[in-house]
Amino acid sequence: MAASLRAETASLVRLADLDLSRLWRLVAAGANAGEALHDLLPAIVREYGAAGGAMAAEWYDQQREKAGASGRFYALPISPDDRGAHSLVSWAVGTATDGAALQSLILGGVQRRIADHVRLTVTSNSIDDRAAAGWQRVTDGNACTFCSMLAGRGSVYSEATADFASHDECGCSATVAWRGQPVPVKPFTPSAKTSTEADRARVREYLRTH
Numbered sequence: 001m002a003a004s005l006r007a008e009t010a011s012l013v014r015l016a017d018l019d020l021s022r023l024w025r026l027v028a029a030g031a032n033a034g035e036a037l038h039d040l041l042p043a044i045v046r047e048y049g050a051a052g053g054a055m056a057a058e059w060y061d062q063q064r065e066k067a068g069a070s071g072r073f074y075a076l077p078i079s080p081d082d083r084g085a086h087s088l089v090s091w092a093v094g095t096a097t098d099g100a101a102l103q104s105l106i107l108g109g110v111q112r113r114i115a116d117h118v119r120l121t122v123t124s125n126s127i128d129d130r131a132a133a134g135w136q137r138v139t140d141g142n143a144c145t146f147c148s149m150l151a152g153r154g155s156v157y158s159e160a161t162a163d164f165a166s167h168d169e170c171g172c173s174a175t176v177a178w179r180g181q182p183v184p185v186k187p188f189t190p191s192a193k194t195s196t197e198a199d200r201a202r203v204r205e206y207l208r209t210h
């Protein structure tokens, strides 16, 4: 289920990384990193974001068919958007202490933005589709404490206002809870990870606002 979508998202991130390596070569040849990134990054995010959204919409339709959901519904990808690529560039350029750090901050931010197109396509269709009760958060089995605590609640989000909390390099995805069927994510106790007060506070804050 969500695993195939995760693997496809990872391939898109690898393709985006190849585009970025061209950009880093320009920088190595003397181009200003900030200028090159401001010029090229928004388009890279939009392009791979669009591909991610299209992929997620197709996945949604396949899942819907497998679930035997009633009624007619065709999933739509969310509109491609650079999702604040300029702020990512300004933040990364201001934070990175060397070229390697800059590359990894940018790639982390690009990964998050591509994956957000995939996740938000699943969440928005789960909310629009009457055959779906909503969506659930699924971790990749490697999640940070915050994500494990959130996913472990097994909540089904059904409000359009429930955004998908994510972070750079977050491997969490969204999956559909079909009406009249057992939910795909049962509540669980996150294993062996010690939650800090900061993690618990973030979870409380997320729950308060969703």
Ligand SMILES: [Zn+2]
Residues within 6 Å of the ligand: 143, 144, 145, 146, 147, 148, 167, 170, 171
């Ligand atoms: Zn996480």
